[in-house]
Each structure stands twice: as C-alpha cells, then as structure tokens.
Amino acid sequence: MDAVQDEAAGKRARGLDRAFEILDFLRQKRQALKPNEIAAQIGAPRSSVYELVNLLLQNGILEFTGGEGRVYLGRKLYFLGAAYENHFDFTRECEATLEQLADETRETAQFCMLDGNRYTVVRMREGARPFRISTDVGQSVPIPWTASGRLLVAHLSDQEILNFIPPQDFRLPNGEWLEPQTFIAEVRQAEREGLFTFNSIVDSFTHCFAVPVRGEEGHAAATLCLVTPRDDGIANRDRYLDCLKKAAAGLDHAPTRPKRG
Amino acid sequence: MDAVQDEAAGKRARGLDRAFEILDFLRQKRQALKPNEIAAQIGAPRSSVYELVNLLLQNGILEFTGGEGRVYLGRKLYFLGAAYENHFDFTRECEATLEQLADETRETAQFCMLDGNRYTVVRMREGARPFRISTDVGQSVPIPWTASGRLLVAHLSDQEILNFIPPQDFRLPNGEWLEPQTFIAEVRQAEREGLFTFNSIVDSFTHCFAVPVRGEEGHAAATLCLVTPRDDGIANRDRYLDCLKKAAAGLDHAPTRPKRG
DNA sequence: CATCCATGTCCAATATAACGTACATCTGAT
DNA sequence: ATCAGATGTACGTTATATTGGACATGGATG
Numbered sequence: 138m139d140a141v142q143d144e145a146a147g148k149r150a151r152g153l154d155r156a157f158e159i160l161d162f163l164r165q166k167r168q169a170l171k172p173n174e175i176a177a178q179i180g181a182p183r184s185s186v187y188e189l190v191n192l193l194l195q196n197g198i199l200e201f202t203g204g205e206g207r208v209y210l211g212r213k214l215y216f217l218g219a220a221y222e223n224h225f226d227f228t229r230e231c232e233a234t235l236e237q238l239a240d241e242t243r244e245t246a247q248f249c250m251l252d253g254n255r256y257t258v259v260r261m262r263e264g265a266r267p268f269r270i271s272t273d274v275g276q277s278v279p280i281p282w283t284a285s286g287r288l289l290v291a292h293l294s295d296q297e298i299l300n301f302i303p304p305q306d307f308r309l310p311n312g313e314w315l316e317p318q319t320f321i322a323e324v325r326q327a328e329r330e331g332l333f334t335f336n337s338i339v340d341s342f343t344h345c346f347a348v349p350v351r352g353e354e355g356h357a358a359a360t361l362c363l364v365t366p367r368d369d370g371i372a373n374r375d376r377y378l379d380c381l382k383k384a385a386a387g388l389d390h391a392p393t394r395p396k397r398g
Numbered sequence: 399m400d401a402v403q404d405e406a407a408g409k410r411a412r413g414l415d416r417a418f419e420i421l422d423f424l425r426q427k428r429q430a431l432k433p434n435e436i437a438a439q440i441g442a443p444r445s446s447v448y449e450l451v452n453l454l455l456q457n458g459i460l461e462f463t464g465g466e467g468r469v470y471l472g473r474k475l476y477f478l479g480a481a482y483e484n485h486f487d488f489t490r491e492c493e494a495t496l497e498q499l500a501d502e503t504r505e506t507a508q509f510c511m512l513d514g515n516r517y518t519v520v521r522m523r524e525g526a527r528p529f530r531i532s533t534d535v536g537q538s539v540p541i542p543w544t545a546s547g548r549l550l551v552a553h554l555s556d557q558e559i560l561n562f563i564p565p566q567d568f569r570l571p572n573g574e575w576l577e578p579q580t581f582i583a584e585v586r587q588a589e590r591e592g593l594f595t596f597n598s599i600v601d602s603f604t605h606c607f608a609v610p611v612r613g614e615e616g617h618a619a620a621t622l623c624l625v626t627p628r629d630d631g632i633a634n635r636d637r638y639l640d641c642l643k644k645a646a647a648g649l650d651h652a653p654t655r656p657k658r659g
Numbered sequence: 660c661a662t663c664c665a666t667g668t669c670c671a672a673t674a675t676a677a678c679g680t681a682c683a684t685c686t687g688a689t
Numbered sequence: 690a691t692c693a694g695a696t697g698t699a700c701g702t703t704a705t706a707t708t709g710g711a712c713a714t715g716g717a718t719g
Contacts, residue, residue, distance in 0.1 A: 152413055153450070153454075156414055167481065171667095177665095184709075185707055189707095192415070196415070197513075202485075202486075206666085209482075212513070214481075215483055216520075217422075217479060218475050218476045218483075220428065220536055221475050221479070223428070250473065252474070253458050253474070257477065259480075409704095410678070410705070412676095413677070432697095433696085438695095443677070444696090445680090445699090446677055450677095466696095467697085
C-alpha cells in the first residue's frame with residue numbers, strides 16, 4: 138500500500154527518504170499518530186522511526202498534538218509552504234478563478250496538480266448543491282482515476298508515462314483493470330482536444346470536466362475541473378467547457394510565474 | 399551569520415539537519431540559488447550540499463527554477479504546509495480578524511508566531527497609509543527586536559528564556575546591546591499586563607502594539623500586532639489596545655484547535 | 660495470577676552517508 | 690595565453706546513522 142520507492146529488498150533506507158515518507162504518510166492520514174503506529178503502518182523499523190520523529194520534532198517539522206505522544210506536521214512546514222506559495226504566486230488568481238467558475242456554473246470547481254506521481258486537488262470551490270465529493274482537497278489519488286490525470290501527463294512520451302505512473306494505480310477503485318494502452322490513448326486524445334471529460338470512475342453519479350492550465354514550459358502545469366451531477370453535466374456540456382476554457386486562459390502561464398526573481 | 403546549532407567543532411552534520419538548514423536558508427533568501435551558492439553561504443561542504451539537493455529534488459521538496467541549475471522550495475512543501483494549515487485551522491478566522499482590525503484602526507495589523515527560536519510575521523494586513531514595513535511576512539527576526547517577542551516567550555522561566563534565545567539576538571539592529579535581564583523584565587511586565595508596546599527597535603518612526611493570542615496550553619501561541627506611525631500610536635493608544643484585545647479574544651484557543659480529531 | 664500486546668528506550672554491529680580532495684569545464688580578467 | 694574563480698562531478702575514507710533485538714513498562718484479558 139505504500140513504499141513505492143523500495144528498489145531492492147534488504148537495503149537500508151536513507152534517513153531523508155524515510156523522513157519524507159513519514160511526513161507524506163501523516164499528510165495522507167490527516168491526523169496525528171504515535172511513532173509506533175507510523176512505524177507499523179509504513180513498514181519501517183520502529184527504532185528508526187523513533188529516531189527520525191525526534192529529529193523532526195527538534196526541527197519543528199513535526200509537533201506533538203492530540204496527546205499520548207502523537208505527532209503531526211509542524212509549523213515549520215507551514216512556513217516553508219507559505220514561502221513556496223509566495224514565490225510561485227498562483228493562489229490569489231486561482232481563488233478568484235474558482236469563485237467565478239462556481240458562480241457561472243453553480244457546480245463544484247477544482248484546481249488540481251500532480252503531487253509527485255499522483256494527482257491531488259489543490260483548491261476547491263463547492264457548487265450550489267454540494268454533494269459528497271469523492272476526493273478531498275489535499276488527498277492524493279492515482280492519476281488514472283481522474284479526468285485531469287489525462288492532461289497532466291500529456292507532455293510525457295508513452296514510455297515515460299508508463300514509467301511515471303505506479304503500475305498498481307491502473308487498478309480502478311471498483312476493482313477493474315484499466316489497460317495502460319487505453320489510458321495512453323485517452324491521454325493523446327485529451328492532448329489533441331485540450332480537454333477531457335468522462336463519467337467519474339471514483340463514484341457513480343458525477344461527470345468530470347477538465348482543461349489544462351499551461352505553465353512556462355507550455356505543458357499542463359495544472360488543471361481546472363468541474364464536477365457535476367451526470368445529467369447536468371451532459372446537458373450543459375458545451376457551456377461548461379466554454380467557462381472552463383475561458384477560466385484556464387486567464388491562469389495560463391501564471392502557476393509557474395515567479396512573483397520576483 | 400548562520401549555523402546556530404553547531405554544537406562542537408569538527409563534527410559531521412546529519413543529513414536531515416543540513417537538509418532543513420538548506421530549506422530554511424532558501425526561505426530566508428526568498429529566491430532560487432545554485433547549490434554552490436547555498437554551500438558557500440551556509441558554510442557546508444559542497445559535495446554534501448550537492449548530494450542533499452539532488453535528494454530533495456527527487457522528493458519534490460526542492461524544484462529547479464530560475465534557470466542555471468538554481469533551486470527553490472518545491473511543491474511538496476506547499477502540500478505539507480497546506481495539510482498543517484488545514485489541521486490547525488486558524489487561517490480563516492485569522493484573516494477575518496486582521497481585516498477587521500485594519501478597518502477599525504486604519505493601521506497595519508499583523509499575526510505573528512515563533513519560528514523556532516525566532517519571531518516571524520505569519521500574516522499581515524496593510525493599513526490605510528502603507529509605509530515601508532521593516533519586517534516582511536515570512537522573514538524571521540530575533541525575538542528581542544519585537545514587541546510580540548516579549549509575549550511569545552512569557553511562559554518560559556528566566557533561565558529557559560536565556561537558553562532559548564540565541565545570545566547574539568540581543569544585539570539590536572542599531573548595534574546596541576540589550577541586556578538579557580532588561581529583556582526579561584520587559585517579558586514579565588508584558589506577562590502581567592497582557593500586552594506590550596514600544597517604539598520600534600527596528601526602525602525609527604513606528605510604534606508597535608502587541609497582545610497575546612492564547613492557545614490550548616494557556617500561553618501565548620501567537621500575537622496580534624499593530625504597527626503605526628509614532629504620533630498616531632501614542633494618540634490612539636487606548637483605543638488601539640482595546641481593538642487588539644477584542645480581536646485577540648475572538649481568536650483565543652483557536653490557533654491550536656484541530657478541525658478534526 | 661499469568662499472558663499478551665502496545666508502547667517506548669537502549670545498545671552494539673555494520674552498511675553507508677558525509678566529507679575532503681581531485682578533476683573537468685567554463686568564464687572573465689590581465 | 691595565462692590565471693583565478695565559479696560551477697559541477699567523481700571517488701575513497703571514515704565517522705556514524707540505521708537497524709534489529711533486548712529490555713522495561715503498563716494496560717487489557719482470561
């Protein structure tokens with residue numbers, strides 16, 4: 138379930154890698170955990186985890202919270218993240234764009250990016266009739282499960298895509314197997330059309346629309362999405378896509394443009 | 399100028415510590431740097447820095463940006479920081495409070511916290527007549543230079559304060575030496591009164607007001623501040639302090655209250 | 660009471676990470 | 690052309706970080 142980067146068996150893990158594995162794990166769990174639980178759930182030696190957790194605590198990267206020795210992500214990470222956000226200043230424009238999209242369509246609008254080799258919703262604006270959205274902000278999910286995923290890897294070659302996406306991520310949440318070649322065909326189609334839409338794979342009642350937000354290098358640095366009830370989505374398809382494209386045009390080149398420097 | 403944590407000379411540094419030293423350094427500089435520059439400026443072996451930078455790049459903790467092999471904080475840090483912000487959900491209330499403060503006083507309002515053993519402005523709302531504020535958001539500065547600093551260490555014993563604050567931080571920006579005992583006396587006074595105000599040490603034309611925002615443990619987890627022209631500040635002292643105290647009361651216990659869990 | 664498990668600490672063995680040094684380019688100055 | 694500095698790479702040495710396992714504790718269970 139974890140440990141994607143284990144190259145060979147029986148090798149010692151580097152402290153740095155384990156440390157960030159711990160941080161990522163806490164982010165996924167979204168709750169404070171005891172060092173012991175962390176060790177057990179990520180399959181790392183307990184003594185190593187205790188050592189690393191203590192180091193991270195000293196650095197303010199982790200913090201005690203929730204009692205009983207539980208730890209969670211620390212304030213220092215917030216400061217570092219804020220510095221990133223400040224440098225690549227996309228938040229303000231992004232927020233305004235989502236607002237406008239939600240106003241125009243009354244549907245749920247999302248701003249999405251890659252998180253390593255997975256997909257994540259960076260910001261979301263709920264629509265007029267909020268329903269239970271299947272993926273929360275900050276949760277990272279397999280790329281093939283999402284419409285945006287087709288766009289976010291479109292700049293890679295077929296082989297690079299296969300190397301990039303963990304093989305098990307082609308197993309869909311309903312248990313079905315998505316042929317990588319099928320996925321790649323959809324990627325190429327999405328690339329040509331500059332959009333991708335489908336009935337959600339993750340749930341059974343929504344339709345998803347995604348368009349690319351292009352960064353400095355010209356490929357999709359992010360996506361804008363609408364998540365709609367299936368009937369609504371199909372009925373308003375053209376209008377929704379129009380709104381999305383206009384919105385994306387306003388953000389293009391912005392997500393990777395530094396404010397200064 | 400750096401390397402506060404060097405215990406004994408001639409010792410090897412731990413990779414993790416160096417890594418976070420690099421991250422913190424980039425945050426301070428607020429710009430992309432070449433690995434070589436980083437090594438030179440933090441006084442670390444070049445080969446070590448190159449190795450660590452490459453590791454951090456692989457993890458998405460650092461990113462290439464600015465060309466010429468320059469690196470800066472990466473997207474992964476943004477995600478981790480967002481998870482922290484989501485867990486300790488203070489941003490929304492904080493933003494609203496600063497807005498209100500700025501409206502009521504027309505002065506610059508700040509929300510400040512400790513960053514390790516230094517002070518940093520987490521969020522700021524500019525007042526009606528924006529002047530050049532001496533400390534930007536995200537820059538960390540010595541605790542003794544700030545009004546908030548008196549409040550943020552008030553829960554520590556005298557000895558703990560002396561151990562906590564790096565000795566060189568008692569050297570003020572104008573070159574004067576602030577006696578630690580004088581500082582501690584001010585801390586105790588601030589603790590009794592539940593506020594601290596003074597003419598800024600950092601510049602020569604502002605007056606600073608600070609009140610504590612109390613966290614779960616009952617001590618100052620953060621502060622709210624007003625930075626005003628000296629005349630204005632002295633003329634409106636009582637009203638400003640009133641606004642600050644009301645605002646802080648609205649945030650009390652909030653900064654460390656988890657949204658869930 | 661005896662057992663079991665979860666939790667945390669301590670310690671020695673050894674795989675390896677951090678470091679110094681040498682080397683290869685490239686650029687600009689003299 | 691020659692030199693000096695800045696930048697990045699490669700590699701062997703050695704200090705040490707990672708690890709497994711022993712040990713201690715406390716709560717729950719039978």
